[in-house]
Amino acid sequence: MKEIAIVGYQQSDAVSDAGAQNEVELIIPVLSRIFEQVGITNAQDVDFVCSGSCDYLQGAAFAFVLGVDALGAVPPIKESHVEMDAAWALYESVLKIRMGHADSALVYGFGKSSPGELPIVLSQQLDPYYLAPQWVDTISLAAMQARMMLDRGLITERDMAEVVARSRRNALDNPHAQLKGDVTADDILAEETYLSPLRRSDCCPISDGASAMVICTVEKAKAWGKPYAVISGIDHIIESHNPGMRDLTDSVSTRKAAENAGMGKGKVDVAELYAPFSHQELILSRALGLGDDTNINPSGGVLAGNLMMASGLSRIGEVFNRIVAGDAERGVAHTTSGPCLQHNLVAVLDKGEVA
């Protein structure tokens, strides 16, 4: 199968409230920077464009339509959209390149979550007949999951606090992070609980922003003369929607997707995991079998800033950044969707040859 490379990644700062900026205004600066990074002019210079967004964050049907305004789509372009995190837009683009209908693709995701009450909004992605009418919000579902882990002795509250503290410290080196600080687990444990057993710090913040990536065939990456990382594997799997039908303390689909993506074929220097709640990072790192030799969420992860519909793509972008910076040779990126880690995508990235 054709080898596909990542040649560019950019993201906006994760901010708690982007104010009067609309979605196009969030996207345009990120696209300008990625065009500069890759050395192209606009979306006309790639063969395919795919984006991820969610109408309900914008509060209007067709959130992505205005996104096209950010692209310079005159003359018309080959373009598609997923109502999912942009990591799945990347997946669609990978298929497009593999089938030979594109050599390069621009992928972007964006979300402005601040105007609404995100946990309540997302309750409306649950089963509309049995769960959504109860308005079970995302934090309550995650709290239930954390409680199951604690009750089974799989984790302690201190383990969760350690995840948060590491995220805050790692985020000190991430210029785009929303939450950062020289914080210890004791500081976190001193906080009162929010939705027991979760403290506010166990939950990712609500953020506005966008991220973008350019991928292409390895031949094209060499022709462009840009440093690149190779997507050596990518797979995703969804599980039952009914929270009573699966073991919420494990992530079977993450483990299987990682196997399918070939994660086990070599050592993993760095991992970026989409864990909106601290205990979920523990579920994910255990499902992936990550040990002390893997640097987990060096960006701070989404606990440091969660760009809805773009955070999954950002995990892949963060691993790309570390590989092209020479900090890592091989890494794994994870994305999730749905309540309590229902749907998971895993990508394995390897260092490319020197351009």
Next chain:
Amino acid sequence: MANLAAVVGIGQTSYTTKRNDVSIAGLVREAAVNALNDADLTWDDIDAVILGKAPDMFEGIIMPEIYLTDALGCNGKPMLRVHTAGSVGGSTALVAASHVQSGTFDRVLTVSFEKQSESNAMWALSNPQPFSTHLNAGAGGYFAPIIREYIRRSGAPADVGIKVAVKDRLHGARNPLAHLQLPEISMEEVADSFMLWDPIRYLESCPSSDGACAMVIASEELADKASKPPAWIRGVAMRSEPTMYAGREEVNPQAGRDCAADVYKQAGISDPRKDLDVAEVYVPFSWYEPMWLENLGFAPEGEGWKLTMEGATSLIDGGDIPWNPSGGVLSSNAIGASGMIRFAEAARQVRNDAGDHQVPGAKLALGHAYGGGAQFFAMWVVGAEKA
């Protein structure tokens, strides 16, 4: 080059105003099971599921693929959700095809649906946005001025739209799944129906339907062994342009022309009217037939209406290039599914499996979908033969 892939199973629900007898999960499952039965396959034979629908606000469920995974037998498999406005049913079929054409999967299920009765599409389309013009017009109000401009430019007689409305409903009367069953419809009846958005009358508009459509798409190796004749995918194309920009051609959009040129090139089509046997084209308002006849190269610019008036697009009149023998969007409009229905009906024709609306001997067919402000296009060409 893309790997060869083919449609090996097609399933639809019947289309109607309210499917109160099933949940949303029940609706999509009905179409999916029909497709699996048509392909003589079971859930275990499917490697991935690709779901499409129009805006989530049409039902009031955010990212319904998350909830529909159980109903679509997808637990433990990949699930992808496509959303590209009204073209989504077509785009979803193309994304599903890419799962196989890329060599990544051997056999996938694709489903698209709309259960319009769960909410109100007109409301969902009319939420005001900060700093944006608030149209509050729905789709018909948006397209009516563009149609008037077409009439002005082409000098088409006033009854072209009426003719299309009658033709597609007579086609629909031959399709037991079609929402509108109007075998007695006449030009007078359409002309006398009330004016909604001048020049679009009530009977020149699509209905509001519940329904779902599904297809199984398989690799060449598996399609060669299929129990029924496959519809080979001979070309796939998508194009997008912004809703508004200075100098935009809204009557005959560049994105549609480019998309058609791309898909014809892949399928080896030089003269679409001559080379294609049948077309299923997204015509939600009657006048879009002559407009798309020109946009898709079946007629020179300004002359699409002549094909309509000559009966060239009518199966019943024995026209040389029947358009929408299934009755089209004018007979059934489950919005998110409407594009996929066009793609699936094109495949039914080349499988010689279209029942009473079969175009005799059809070997090569176009499936077409558009969306947004006539700015998103998805097309495929399917054939009875591999090349």
